[in-house]
Amino acid sequence: MGLNVNLAGLELSNPVIPASGTFGFGYEFAELYDINILGSIALKGTTLAPRFGNPTPRIAECTSGMINSVGLQNPGIDAVISEEIPKLARFYTKPVIANISGFSQDEYVTCCQKANAVKEIGAVELNISCPNVHNGGMSFGTSADCAFELTKAVKKVLSKPLFVKLSPNVTDIASIAKACEEAGADGISLINTLLGMRIDLKTRKPVIANKKGGFSGPAIFPVALRMVYEVYEAVKIPIIGMGGVTSARDVIEMMLAGANAVQVGAANLIDPYACRDIIYSLPEEMEKLGIKNITDIIGGAH
Ligand SMILES: Cc1cc2nc3c(=O)[nH]c(=O)nc-3n(C[C@H](O)[C@H](O)[C@H](O)COP(=O)(O)O)c2cc1C
16 A cells, blocks of 8 residues: 655655644654654744744634644744754654744745755745734735745745745635745645634633634634645645644545645644554555555545
8 A cells, every 4th residue: 555645856655744833843742652654744833033932822722623823932943953853853764844934035035044954854844824923924925926926035045845835814825826836836835724713701802812813623624625625726736735634534635635745733732643643544544445555546536
């Protein structure tokens, strides 16, 4: 049974990848199981300078999902390269995906330049879709022109594959994916979280200190699937699909919509073994559905 997939030249032994921000820098999970089973790991969102993140509370529970407003808490790219990646390399021997965020084009470019020099990093995922920071993140990803300019600028300093991670908080995600492809992106990651909020009935105030946050988890799966389906019809470059995936059957459905690989996010916060268990159960589900090689089904629903 064939589980391996290819992401713009990056060979993965299976299509399952923990999503950025939901799996730390990976080594935290190494005491639970052998993380080498994972197809790759999307590292925690990284910026040029260290960030403390947003004030708390920054998590709210919802029916079939959660809202987060972590706000890109991270130690900064230099510490990620000198401390976090070497720690992960003790446990994980496959190429990882660096998730890069910024507040200006220069910041994105500098971070990508630094990431490009790191041997453990197999690809860069450009987060132009974070809903939890002001004047950055999502503001680059909600305009096709901004997405085009930024993609073009970072491509100049990257020799590793570039996946641009898109926001679902737009009217036409396919046009933004197309702009990234035209600017030279090697692939598209989608979706980041949907803007949402909760209100505490006792205080009558927003639950999240930052008022709004990003909604993710099983509730968003049909929205993510629809967007992957639309983007598959708009571009020729590979797609990493994500949003609400919790099972091997969801992985298969996402790949039928057009994903070459699949990331698992909020599910890791509910069950730290989620990715491992999805990988374990993939062959059995494939057999039930008569799938020999997982690559045979990519875009099969079109
Ligand atoms: C707690 C939390 C932190 C996240 N941090 C990041 C991040 O740093 N960078 C990023 O690109 N996406 C981040 N995301 C978004 C996820 O990577 C993913 O795109 C989204 O949650 C949808 O997948 P899911 O429904 O499986 O969670 C975060 C999500 C959560 C729940």
